[in-house]
Amino acid sequence: MSSIVEEHHHPIVYRTYKARYFGLFAVVLLNIATTFVWLTYSSVPEAAASYLNCSSFLVSVTSILYFFAFIVMAPVSGWMFEKRGIKKSLLFGAGIQVLGAWLRYFGHFVESTPENNTGRLVLTLLGQVIAAGAQPFFMNLPTKFAAVWFSEDGRTTATMIGTVSNASAAAMAQLIIPIITDNEKPETMPHSVLFTAVLSIVSIIPVFFVADRPPTPPSPSAAEALQQTVEEPFHISLKKVGTNKQFLLLLLVFGSLVGIFNSVTSLLATFTAPYGYTSKQAGYLGAGMVLAGLLGAAVSGPLVDRTKQYKTVCKTAVPIASACVIAFVFAVRKDFFGGMMALLIIAGFTAFAALPAALELAVEITYPVTPASSTSILWAFGQLVAVIMLFTLQALQDDDLSARTGLNPPLIFNAAWCLVFAIIPVVFVNSPYKRMEAETESRKRDQEEEEEEMEALGDLKGVHLEKTGL
Numbered sequence: 001m002s003s004i005v006e007e008h009h010h011p012i013v014y015r016t017y018k019a020r021y022f023g024l025f026a027v028v029l030l031n032i033a034t035t036f037v038w039l040t041y042s043s044v045p046e047a048a049a050s051y052l053n054c055s056s057f058l059v060s061v062t063s064i065l066y067f068f069a070f071i072v073m074a075p076v077s078g079w080m081f082e083k084r085g086i087k088k089s090l091l092f093g094a095g096i097q098v099l100g101a102w103l104r105y106f107g108h109f110v111e112s113t114p115e116n117n118t119g120r121l122v123l124t125l126l127g128q129v130i131a132a133g134a135q136p137f138f139m140n141l142p143t144k145f146a147a148v149w150f151s152e153d154g155r156t157t158a159t160m161i162g163t164v165s166n167a168s169a170a171a172m173a174q175l176i177i178p179i180i181t182d183n184e185k186p187e188t189m190p191h192s193v194l195f196t197a198v199l200s201i202v203s204i205i206p207v208f209f210v211a212d213r214p215p216t217p218p219s220p221s222a223a224e225a226l227q228q229t230v231e232e233p234f235h236i237s238l239k240k241v242g243t244n245k246q247f248l249l250l251l252l253v254f255g256s257l258v259g260i261f262n263s264v265t266s267l268l269a270t271f272t273a274p275y276g277y278t279s280k281q282a283g284y285l286g287a288g289m290v291l292a293g294l295l296g297a298a299v300s301g302p303l304v305d306r307t308k309q310y311k312t313v314c315k316t317a318v319p320i321a322s323a324c325v326i327a328f329v330f331a332v333r334k335d336f337f338g339g340m341m342a343l344l345i346i347a348g349f350t351a352f353a354a355l356p357a358a359l360e361l362a363v364e365i366t367y368p369v370t371p372a373s374s375t376s377i378l379w380a381f382g383q384l385v386a387v388i389m390l391f392t393l394q395a396l397q398d399d400d401l402s403a404r405t406g407l408n409p410p411l412i413f414n415a416a417w418c419l420v421f422a423i424i425p426v427v428f429v430n431s432p433y434k435r436m437e438a439e440t441e442s443r444k445r446d447q448e449e450e451e452e453e454m455e456a457l458g459d460l461k462g463v464h465l466e467k468t469g470l
Helices: 019-038 043-051 057-107 118-132 136-141 141-149 155-180 186-209 220-229 234-242 245-276 279-307 310-331 338-365 371-397 400-403 410-429 434-468
Strands: 002-007 010-015
Touching: 019 136, 019 155, 019 186, 043 057, 043 186, 057 118, 057 136, 057 155, 057 186, 057 220, 057 234, 057 371, 136 141, 136 155, 136 186, 136 371, 136 434, 141 155, 141 338, 155 186, 155 279, 155 338, 220 371, 220 434, 234 245, 234 371, 245 279, 245 310, 245 338, 245 371, 245 400, 245 410, 279 310, 310 338, 310 410, 310 434, 338 371, 338 434, 371 410, 410 434
Parallel strands: none
Antiparallel strands: 002 010
């Protein structure tokens, strides 16, 4: 599909290529791989603790490390996308993921006992940190990849697919890893470690065939970005988005969505245990929220592509999701599984529907700043909020108080956070769609120039006919 206009006899071509789908597939596969590596040990905590001869806290550290590594490496990934391009950045991220995943597996050949667990544990944690550094290279890319390869009518859907691939992979990992590794048989733990190491190699292969940029741009904004010979320094882009008040409001909203989703899914079993629910039932609740979220994102992406109503989606979905979080405070009680499931399904559907719209809205708010900058900050802040939430909610948890009063302190904290940092800020997000306005103006300008050239050619033809007497 293409559209062509003339500018001083030099054609400007806006065209999309089928190769964009292959590139998006590569991004999705990398997101799946990084999620499986992330959740290798925390999906089977008892087996992991016995295999590593360590405490349950150190097993949870293997997951928490990903949040910290993301915060540190997010700016690095944004800088590399702008300085080295998409392909080289993906190869770097995929490469360190392979290194980290296989370093963890090499720890299997180091003997580990309760008296001497240092070697295997050090290799495992070192590999986990290295592999964790790769995650932002995959999670931060969808908006930039969509902006470079997809037209205005497909950008949000592409962003949605790339974004939710991480969450869908988390659901798959929680199901598949316990099948590969029996939680009651620590000797099967190396099977999952090897599986994820092989997956890291499989995921890097498509990257070698991904083109860095399309031969011709899919939209005016992409044309402007691709024609630039000097990239804006990353620290300048960060300064611009960091002083943009509308972006900072959206940052609070996005960070709250990510932080609360991650903390709730991680601690559902903890929240519901005082009321007699099993870990299996908590798993069903989490799966219901994730699956509903995937459906919400699948509906939101194409809808926003057609309507371009980023703010409307965010201002509708965020309050609904937040209201469900607030209502969840009173829903978590004995013999109310159906009510809890209903609230989490609605919360997951609306929260995931808002995510791709918020990511694209951030690009619109900060344009012409590169999408990599805004996306990097959004995800890094979301991970920071998730870390704060995890530690705070665990500290607030009081099983006796929850059982006696029927109210869970961590859930009350979540509800207050949603009210202050999600519902209120989203009301004041009113920035114009700067990228779309620039593209509309660019297309209008191109059309006017084309009409002027056609008129000039018509005048020349008329003069020629007069001179020849025809």
